[in-house]
Amino acid sequence: MIHITLYIMEKELGFDVCKRCGIKSMAARMLNDNELEQLSDSCAEVDFKKGDIIIKQGALSSNVIYVKTGLVKFHLNGPIKEQIIRIDRAPVFIGLPMTFNDKINYYSATAIEPTRVCFIDINIFKRFVLQNGDFAFQIIVDLCKNEYSSMNKCVNRTQKNINGRIADALLHFNDIYDKKEFVLPLSRQELGNYTDTSRENVSRILTELHHDQIIKVSNKRIKILNEEMLILIGKNG
DNA sequence: GCATTAACCACAG
DNA sequence: CTGTGGTTAATGC
Numbered sequence: 001m002i003h004i005t006l007y008i009m010e011k012e013l014g015f016d017v018c019k020r021c022g023i024k025s026m027a028a029r030m031l032n033d034n035e036l037e038q039l040s041d042s043c044a045e046v047d048f049k050k051g052d053i054i055i056k057q058g059a060l061s062s063n064v065i066y067v068k069t070g071l072v073k074f075h076l077n078g079p080i081k082e083q084i085i086r087i088d089r090a091p092v093f094i095g096l097p098m099t100f101n102d103k104i105n106y107y108s109a110t111a112i113e114p115t116r117v118c119f120i121d122i123n124i125f126k127r128f129v130l131q132n133g134d135f136a137f138q139i140i141v142d143l144c145k146n147e148y149s150s151m152n153k154c155v156n157r158t159q160k161n162i163n164g165r166i167a168d169a170l171l172h173f174n175d176i177y178d179k180k181e182f183v184l185p186l187s188r189q190e191l192g193n194y195t196d197t198s199r200e201n202v203s204r205i206l207t208e209l210h211h212d213q214i215i216k217v218s219n220k221r222i223k224i225l226n227e228e229m230l231i232l233i234g235k236n237g
Numbered sequence: 238g239c240a241t242t243a244a245c246c247a248c249a250g
Numbered sequence: 251c252t253g254t255g256g257t258t259a260a261t262g263c
Contacts, residue, residue: 162243188252198244203253219252 016040023068025091027142030134039128042121048111050185055094057108063119065094070115071176071185073194076107084186084194086153089176090115096143099125112185157196164237165195166205167230170215174224181223 018028019036031039048054048070055061057077067090074086074094085107094109099122129136156168169191173182184191188199188206195202209215214230216223224230 199252200245200254201243207253 017045018043021068023091025066025093025138027128027135027138028066030132030138031128032132035128035132035135038124039120042124044119046117046119048115048117050111050113052111052115054109054111054115054117055105055107057105059105060103061095061099061105062103062122064096064099064122064125065109066118066120067092067094068116068118070111070117071113072115073110073112073186073190074107075110082193083196084190086149087112087172087176087186087194093139093142096139097146160234161237162195162197162201163205163233164235165197166191166202167209167234169195170222170224171227171230171234173222174227180227181221184220184222 016033016037018024018040019033021028028036028039045068054065054072057075067088069090071087071089072092072094073084074088075082075084077083094117095105098104098106129139157165160168173184174180176182186194188202192199192202206215206217209230210217212229214224214226214233216225
């Protein structure tokens, strides 16, 4: 709250907010002072609470969104039910693949922890891509990473068994928090829909891992006791 | 056949 | 929303 007030004050006083931003994206680091000034004039910073929808599938979008801090889930309404595609921690862009060719969001993004983002006007963003090759290159790097991880997720989802998928998910959270012990930001239902299985299976496998002393589970608090084993399960199921 | 896996259903906290 | 148990369908040995 204080941050936002400060931010607005700075903006009204004409301070160069983006230039002084400490969590610039790799792409934004390629912008010169003049471009950063333009960016400051065309972006807005917003805080989201856990559970707040940042963008909604189907809605019109005229922004690229840069997540500065927090955790975001990307989800899509499938033919039968909604599916969680990815869970990413900041820093990450939302909306890159769609804003370039389409005006409509083809997925939703929701904050699953307190999250701070910048909305960036799509026109200025496009102008940077056309003007500044280094900027464009960094955006492409980002898109490539995303594509690769999507492909990877796709084969893992199809070929690994449930144990492996859930082990991988736990390792992913281990990665996100960079801690052996963390609080799951998802319900069992959501974790199931992230790992392509039912909430029942998630429950069962978590207690199984608990009994095997590989993790410690108490409600949403998870502690990884045997990471090697978890990696092994992730690999072999 | 028999065992394993995972989905589905139901019911209790 | 969770945890658990029972049932069932599919698949592999």
